Amino acid sequence: xxxxxxxxxxxxxxxxxxxxxxxxxxxxxxxxxxxxxxxxxxxxxxxxxxxxxxxxxxxxxxxxxxxxxxxxxxxxxxxxxxxxxxxxxxxxxxxxxxxxxxxxxxxxxxxxxxxxxxxxxxxxxxxxxxxxxxxxxxxxxxxxxxxxxxxxxxxxxxxxxxxxxxxxxxxxxxxxxxxxxxxxxxxxxxxxxxxxxxxxxxxxxxxxxxxxxxxxxxxxxxxxxxxxxxxxxxxxxxxxxxxxxxxxxxxxxxxxxxxxxxxxxxxxxxxxxxxxxxxxxxxxxxxxxxxxxxxxxxxxxxxxxxxxxxxxxxxxxxxxxxxxxxxxxxxxxxxxxxxxxxxxxxxxxxxxxxxxxxxxxxxxxxxxxxxxxxxxxxxxxxxxxxxxxxxxxxxxxxxxxxxxxxxxxxxxx
Amino acid sequence: xxxxxxxxxxxxxxxxxxxxxxxxxxxxxxxxxxxxxxxxxxxxxxxxxxxxxxxxxxxxxxxxxxxxxxxxxxxxxxxxxxxxxxxxxxxxxxxxxxxxxxxxxxxxxxxxxxxxxxxxxxxxxxxxxxxxxxxxxxxxxxxxxxxxxxxxxxxxxxxxxxxxxxxxxxxxxxxxxxxxxxxxxxxx
Numbered sequence: 001x002x003x004x005x006x007x008x009x010x011x012x013x014x015x016x017x018x019x020x021x022x023x024x025x026x027x028x029x030x031x032x033x034x035x036x037x038x039x040x041x042x043x044x045x046x047x048x049x050x051x052x053x054x055x056x057x058x059x060x061x062x063x064x065x066x067x068x069x070x071x072x073x074x075x076x077x078x079x080x081x082x083x084x085x086x087x088x089x090x091x092x093x094x095x096x097x098x099x100x101x102x103x104x105x106x107x108x109x110x111x112x113x114x115x116x117x118x119x120x121x122x123x124x125x126x127x128x129x130x131x132x133x134x135x136x137x138x139x140x141x142x143x144x145x146x147x148x149x150x151x152x153x154x155x156x157x158x159x160x161x162x163x164x165x166x167x168x169x170x171x172x173x174x175x176x177x178x179x180x181x182x183x184x185x186x187x188x189x190x191x192x193x194x195x196x197x198x199x200x201x202x203x204x205x206x207x208x209x210x211x212x213x214x215x216x217x218x219x220x221x222x223x224x225x226x227x228x229x230x231x232x233x234x235x236x237x238x239x240x241x242x243x244x245x246x247x248x249x250x251x252x253x254x255x256x257x258x259x260x261x262x263x264x265x266x267x268x269x270x271x272x273x274x275x276x277x278x279x280x281x282x283x284x285x286x287x288x289x290x291x292x293x294x295x296x297x298x299x300x301x302x303x304x305x306x307x308x309x310x311x312x313x314x315x316x317x318x319x320x321x322x323x324x325x326x327x328x329x330x331x332x333x334x335x336x337x338x339x340x341x342x343x344x345x346x347x348x349x350x351x352x353x354x355x356x357x358x359x360x361x362x363x364x365x366x367x368x369x370x371x372x373x374x375x376x377x378x379x380x381x382x383x384x385x386x387x388x389x390x391x392x393x394x395x396x397x398x399x400x401x402x403x404x405x406x407x408x409x410x411x412x413x
Numbered sequence: 414x415x416x417x418x419x420x421x422x423x424x425x426x427x428x429x430x431x432x433x434x435x436x437x438x439x440x441x442x443x444x445x446x447x448x449x450x451x452x453x454x455x456x457x458x459x460x461x462x463x464x465x466x467x468x469x470x471x472x473x474x475x476x477x478x479x480x481x482x483x484x485x486x487x488x489x490x491x492x493x494x495x496x497x498x499x500x501x502x503x504x505x506x507x508x509x510x511x512x513x514x515x516x517x518x519x520x521x522x523x524x525x526x527x528x529x530x531x532x533x534x535x536x537x538x539x540x541x542x543x544x545x546x547x548x549x550x551x552x553x554x555x556x557x558x559x560x561x562x563x564x565x566x567x568x569x570x571x572x573x574x575x576x577x578x579x580x581x582x583x584x585x586x587x588x589x590x591x592x593x594x595x596x597x598x599x600x601x
Contacts, residue, residue, distance in 0.1 A: 030499035079537065088537065150535065157535045225543040273543025323544065327555040363494070363556040413497045 027082030033075035033413060036096075036160040040371075040406025042066045044399050046383035051402070053383045059346060059375060061173040062096050062158070063166060063406065072096045072160060072408070075130070083137070088149075090131035092158075100158045100177050101127050103203035104148075126205055130158070131178065143185045145197075148205075151176040152195065152217045153231050155269045155283035155317065164321055165356045166369045166408035170337035171283055171315050174344040175265070176202035176233065183215060191221040201238035209259070211236040225274075231267040238263055239289075239343075257298055258305070261291040271319075279331075281319035288312035289343055311341030330357045348381045348390075367410040375402045435548065435568055443548045444524040445571050451517055451583055456482050459514045459582055466581045470574075472510065482514035489529070490570060492563040502539045503559065504531045506548065506567050521578060523571050528563060 040063060042051060049067065051060035062072065073096035078089040092101065104126040133147025156163050156172040183197025195217040200207040213235030221227050237259045265287035272280045291309045293299040302309050315338060321331030333354040339346040352375045359368040375382065380398035381389045389398020438444040451459070460479055467474055467486050476485035489507035493500040509525040526548035531539045546553070548567060553560030 028499075030501070032496070032499055032501070077537070090537075162533055162535060224541070276544045276546075279543070325554055360555055363559050 027080070029078070029080045031076070031078055033077045034159070034161050034410055035074045035094075036072035036166075036408060036410040037070060038063050038072060038166060038406055038408040039069050040066065040404045043403045043405075044382050044401070045385040046402075047385055047387050048383060051383075051404070053388050059170070059348070059350060059377075059382065059402065060167065060404075061345075062099060062168050063408070066404075070095070073100075073158070075159065083140075085137060086135040088131050088133055091128050092130040093128055096158065097130065098127060101130055103178075104129055104205040141187045145183050145185070146181075148178060148180045149183075150178050151202075151233075152215060152229070153233060153265065153267045154285070155271075155281060155319070160408065160410045161367060161412045164319065164331045164358065165333050165354050166371050166406070166410075167354060167373050167404075169283070169315075169317050169333065169335050170346055170350055170352065171285055171317055171335065174313065174315075174337070174339065174346055175267070175285065178203060179213075179215065180205060181212065181215075193217075193219045195219075199233075201235055202233070209237045211238065213238045223272075226272040227270065229267075229269040231269065232265065234262065234264040236262050255301070257291070257293075257301055261289045263287065263289045277323045279319075279321045279323075282317070283319075284314070284316040286312065286314035306343060307341045311343045313337075313339040313341065313344050326360065328357060328359050330355070332356075348377050348379050350381075351376050365412055367408075367412075369408040369410065371404075371406055371408065373404050373406075376400055435564060437549065438524065441549060442524060443526045444522060445575060446520070446522045446524075447575070448518060448520040449579060449582070451519070454517060454583065454585070456514050456516045458586060459519050460484070461586070462582050462584055463512045463514065463519070463578075466578060467510075467512075482519075484510075484512040484514075486510045486512075492528070492566055494559060502531050503563070505529050505541075506563065508571075519582060521575070523574075526567065 046053065046066055049065065051064040051066060053059075063070070071094050073092050073094045075090065075092045075097075077091070080087045098105070129148055131147070131149050133145050133149045135143050135145040137143045150157060154172055154175045156165075156168055158168075158177065160166060179197075179199035179202065181197055181199030183195055183199075185193060185195045187193040195215070197215045198212040199215055201209075201211070201213045213233055216232040218230045219227065239261075265285060267283070267285040269283045270281065274280055288310050289306070289312075291302045291306070291311075293302055293309055299309055315336055317333060317335035317337075319331065319333050321329055323329040333352070333356075335350075335352045335354075337346060337350045337352070340349060352373065354371060354373040356369055356371040359370075360366070361368065377400055379390045380396070380400055382399050382402040383389050384397065384399045386397045388394075388396040390396055435443045436445055438446065457479075460482055463484055464474075464477065467484065470488070472486035472488045474484065474486045476483060478484075487507065487509045489505040491502045491505050494503040505528070507525075507527050507529060508523055511522045511524070513520050528546045528548060530542040530544040530546070532542040534540045548564060550560075551564075
């Protein structure tokens with residue numbers, strides 16, 4: 001009996017010692033997600049009640065409803081991971097999901113017009129797909145990912161629990177949200193990695209112009225608490241919005257001149273945990289279009305619309321936050337964004353200051369984010385109680401600034 | 414009323430037994446320390462046993478001095494937040510292990526325990542956030558229960574490792590040559 005007890009003791013000791021082994025890479029299936037809602041008040045009292053304005057271009061994309069309780073997004077994420085593969089099915093529902101997945105909808109935002117009438121109706125459930133991809137890892141350093149995945153461009157993501165601030169930057173709103181395609185990653189070490197891939201342009205479920213965009217990312221880590229991402233995307237005629245008739249171009253009858261271009265976007269994202277409590281981050285992006293013009297008339301048309309034949313846009317955002325305790329912190333984001341040539345959604349110049357003081361409760365599951373955001377523009381860009389501002393080439397009755405005070409509630413599981 | 418008093422008395426008097434007490438050194442830092450005496454085992458054997466065990470357990474050995482009989486290694490293990498549906502890595506507890514060896518005895522010291530917070534990055538990977546929390550801290554506002562579980566898991570983990578270390582340290586090397594002789598005996 002003694003021997004049996006001793007054997008049991010040894011076995012249990014050995015079993016417990018196994019707990020030291022890092023099992024994070026062991027195969028496992030997880031279900032997680034979150035839901036978020038918010039309430040905000042805009043002091044400029046936009047007539048439409050929507051910070052996107054009637055033109056859908058008034059600067060604020062996701063948290064956009066004024067003076068009402070609003071639901072943001074509901075996520076259900078299923079993931080499986082083992083040493084050789086990863087799989088993610090990320091389904092989202094709600095107003096922010098519809099907006100974020102706009103290229104997967106069955107409405108006019110998807111440009112692919114197949115001859116079969118049955119195909120377009122299939123897009124209905126696709127709108128719920130934020131991400132759906134799998135990764136195969138032939139070696140510990142090499143990986144291949146296929147499917148629909150969140151963009152590598154930028155600092156912020158659509159997922160409210162991941163971002164420090166609830167409202168999203170213009171760099172995020174005016175960049176790509178997701179891609180569908182194939183990418184390969186190679187990790188030189190834990191501190192450096194390269195990714196290259198081909199995708200169906202920006203935010204496109206289907207490839208409407210038989211042209212693929214090239215994506216790339218170089219990641220390096222100068223210090224254990226400092227990461228740097230250098231990102232790129234470029235392609236031919238890959239702007240869904242412009243092809244749809246953005247900025248006055250008119251949908252299917254759009255001037256083909258406005259779809260004959262190459263576009264490049266360069267982006268740098270870096271984050272640095274300076275001390276255990278103090279954090280710094282930066283995101284900067286510069287993008288431009290090169291329109292093909294064969295004669296002076298075409299050149300004139302492009303210049304009239306976009307100021308020049310290589311119109312550009314870009315911005316920079318600085319992030320900092322301080323963890324007062326595990327429960328409360330305070331963070332500030334300052335952003336300058338330029339879209340003077342009206343090639344992206346903002347179509348203006350914007351300076352934005354956002355102050356957020358997240359409160360983390362229920363063991364990290366509940367986040368309450370009070371937030372003050374002040375946007376200014378040299379144009380009378382923002383809508384006020386008397387009507388829309390100067391947006392989309394139309395002179396309105398706007399104001400130069402928009403200040404909002406709100407609170408977001410995020411619960412993750 | 415009498416019964417209630419009795420229950421309260423037992424509850425108050427027994428509660429320290431259930432409280433979590435991690436051993437601390439003279440500086441108040443969490444540390445597991447012991448000098449272990451072993452009979453008739455040379456320092457060289459103890460050193461080889463310790464070195465072999467550290468390698469097998471995946472420690473990162475930063476100092477290995479066979480002359481002085483000193484080994485210094487580090488390791489970190491994950492601790493989890495159970496969640497509602499799936500558990501998620503919440504962070505990693507890192508520590509250092511010193512083993513000093515002499516003839517017929519050795520001493521170990523597990524110390525420098527630090528919890529490193531993890532967070533979800535934009536690619537849904539749980540990554541180190543850069544924030545840390547020494548294991549000596551007994552309070553964690555907003556997540557006290559989870560913190561106590563991390564401390565308890567650490568204690569159980571280290572205690573099981575100590576038991577395992579003690580077992581492997583007394584293993585004597587197999588005499589060489591015996592197997593060779595046995596093979597030679599196997600003749601047709």
